[in-house]
Amino acid sequence: MHRFFARSTKACAAGFHTSASRAAISRFNMPAMSPTMTEGTIHEWKLKEGKRENTGDSFSAGDVLLELETDKAQIDVEAPEDGILAKIVLGNGEKAAVNTPIALLAEEGDDISNVEMPATEEDSGATAATTSEEPKQTAVETSTPTQPSEPMDHHDLDTSKLKKPLSPAVLNLVLKNHIKDLGAIKASGPGGRILKGDVLAHLGLIPFKPAPKPTTSAAPPRDQIVFAKPAETVKSPKEEKPLLPNYISKEVTIDNLFSLRNQLNSQNRTNVTVNDFIAKAAARALQDVVSKAPASPTGGIIHNTDATTFTESYKGGSFKVFNLAQPTYDFITDSYESSKPYQLNVSSSKYASSTKSTKSSDDEMLDLIGYLGGAKPQQQSRAVKLTGGDARIDFSKHSKAPSQQVELKLQGGAPGKILNDQNANVFLDRVEYYVRNPSELTV
Structure with a gap:
């Protein structure tokens, strides 16, 4: 246009x-x-x-x-x-x-x-030409003011x-x-x-x-102006993503550790606790994973021992593991800083439930054929009986006493970060090995 x-x-x-x-x-x-x-x-x-x-x-x-x-x-x-x-x-x-x-x-x-x-x-x-029919008067001159021929300068x-x-x-x-x-x-x-x-x-x-x-007025006062409100945006419901865990865990049997602890305490008249063994196992595992780990028996591991750890049943413990987490980069100082230590929590001991069948594969195959032929399956006897509100172990139907187990849980860092930390996974595997074989710790 x-x-x-x-x-x-x-x-x-x-x-x-x-x-x-x-x-x-x-x-x-x-x-x-x-x-x-x-x-x-x-x-x-x-x-x-x-x-x-x-x-x-x-x-x-x-x-x-x-x-x-x-x-x-x-x-x-x-x-x-x-x-x-x-x-x-x-x-x-x-x-x-x-x-x-x-x-x-x-x-x-x-x-x-x-x-x-x-x-x-x-x-x-x-x-003027059509209306002026009167005779011209040449002798008489009018005294009307004349307009200036040139305009004035604006200055x-x-x-x-x-x-x-x-x-x-x-x-x-x-x-x-x-x-x-x-x-x-x-x-x-x-x-x-x-x-x-x-x-x-x-x-x-x-x-x-x-x-x-x-006739047109100026804009009304500000307090009289009605401003249009923005349209409300409808937020679409977002699917909640599941939170990733910040820990890895393992179940481990501590029967050998209990036996070795009792043997050492009876022969040498010492007061070695289960947490002392676990702390030494964590330190040995840290030396296996980290090249710059302290060479002392419990270097890089901090734990507290109380009197309850000397009982026959293990009450659990908490350990701080240093130098295992990857260092973090600081953009302000342009340097790497040590990350916070991982936390190794050990649960209290519990007896493992003996629910696995002792039948051979041939017996299981025979039971399956009988079940398909219409035979009724036989119910297996339970190993745990509850009497008087306490869980007591019935050893009458077992050849040996059930073992005690604890849960090793290593946690720390942002959610999901520890899952991809190779050093953390190898460390927990090594702790499990030393707890199952405590005799390696006395060497």
């Missing part, structure tokens, strides 16, 4: 309408889009003429007034200066020749209740008392009439702006009349 900056044909001081309404009306002619253009079609007016409360749509310089259609293009016509669309002479869809009036323009604040087409110099000359204007800058139309009128003292002009525009009607009243061409108050 092409844009065209149109120039409206401004009438001189004699061409302005000088009725009581003091509206400074000017013609807006059909602009020439090209040197060969002779006529154009008005496609659409973008503004409305003044039909309500004697005011039309106001516009600023650069606003699109209308849209023209020619044989070659469709062009937007922009306003060269600020003003008001007083009257539309040619409506949408009508054609007109170049330089034919298509609308009447006025200044902001002018009363356009009685809009009339201003007369041009040619019209005034024609009417001679005294703009110190101006509250608002002059519009191009008002400035042109002031310079043509050589008005140097702008403070002597009584301004009636908004904010103390000088309008065309004020200049014409100062020259005595029209009576002074204050401009009507603007």
Whole structure:
């Protein structure tokens, strides 16, 4: 879409309408889009003429007034200066020749209740020729004031008392009439702006009349503005991902460790505890995994021993394992720092349930064939009996006593990180080996 900056044909001081309404009306002619253009079609007016409360749509310089259609293009016509669309002479869809009036323009604040087409110099000359039928008086010369032929230079204007800058139309009128003292002009525009009607009243061409108050008000106070609330976004339910564990664990039998502990304590009259054996097993496992682990019997392992560890049943223990977790990189200091130690927790001992069948594979195959043939399966006897609320072991149906087991749980770091830590998995395997074979720890 092409844009065209149109120039409206401004009438001189004699061409302005000088009725009581003091509206400074000017013609807006059909602009020439090209040197060969002779006529154009008005496609659409973008503004409305003044039909309500004697005011039309106001516009600023650069606003699109209308849209023209020619044989070659469709062009937007922009306003060269600020003003008001007083009257539309040619409506949408009508054609007109170049330089034919298509609308009447006025200044902001002018009363356009009685809009009339201003007369041009040619019209005034024609009417003067037809109406002057009286004999010419060559001897008598009139003493009417003559307008200066050249406009005044704008550097001679005294703009110190101006509250608002002059519009191009008002400035042109002031310079043509050589008005140097702008403070002597009584301004009636908004904010103390000088309008065309004020200049014409100062020259005595029209009576002074204050401009009507603007019908359009400013924006309401902020507390009265209702702001639109943003639409609430419906969050789609997300599937909760299962949390990864931060530990690895193993079940291990400690019967051999109990036997060795009792043997050492009875022969040497010592007070070696189960946690002492586990601490030494963890230290030996740490030496197997980490090359820089301390060479002392319990180096890198910290645990606390209390009196309950000397009973026949093991109550569990907690151990801190240092130098096993991978070091973390610090971006600020550009260096690696030791990670927090892993925690090795050992549960209290419990007797392993003897639920496995002692039958051979041939017996199991025979039972399966009998079951398929319709035989009823025989119920196996349970090894644990509950009497008086306590779990007691019934050894009458077993060839040997059930073994005691504990759970080795190594935990630490972010969730899921320890699962991929190869050193941690190898360390737990080695701890399990030394607990099952405590005699390796006495070497």
